[in-house]
Amino acid sequence: MAPREVAAAFWDALYARDWPRVRSFFGPESIYYDVPTTPAAAARGPESIEARLRLALAGLSEYSHGDSRVVAEGDLVVTEHEEHWGWPTGEKVTLPFVSIQRVVDGVIVLWRDYWDLNTLMAAAPPGWQESMAAGDLSWVFDATGLV
Structure with missing residues (x-):
């Protein structure tokens, strides 16, 4: 699959x-x-990527993809999109994202998400951030200097 197709299937x-x-x-x-x-x-x-994603997403009662626009050139795929998050306690947020994925031989080798932390924190239920910090963080890898 072409990088754009890989990214679409991943989403x-x-x-x-x-x-x-x-x-x-x-x-x-x-x-x-x-x-x-x-x-x-x-x-x-x-x-580790799965564990990282599960930490934030597994407890959501709603998680969906909104509007998106995709630009692909060579091995890079840029997706401007929004995610809709909802918690079981009723809080909801729409998070605007820009995701950049480098796809080589059908594998996403680098994925960076750009979004606003304040938008998420302002909408999250009380204690949610603390629950993230207390969760399984065995996945943490310091990629400084590699990305």
Whole structure:
């Protein structure tokens, strides 16, 4: 598949929270990080990337993909999109994202998400941030200097 097709298939798997399929898009050296939290809080490899995603997403009662625009050139795919998050306690937020993925031989080798941390924190239920910090952080990989 072309990089653009890989990215599209990945988004389908992620919004379905199909964790085995999500893992299949990454190799052992693949890196994912949220730019607002810095490369020091990256995840590396399929299992760690899944754990990183599950930490924030598994407890949501709503998680869906909104409007998106995609630009692809060579091995880079840029997706400007929005995510709709909802918690079981009733809080909801729409998060604007720009995601940049480098896809080599069908594998996402680098994925960076650009979004506003304040938008998320202002909408999240009380205690949510603390629950993230108290969760499984075994996935944390310092990718500083690698990305």
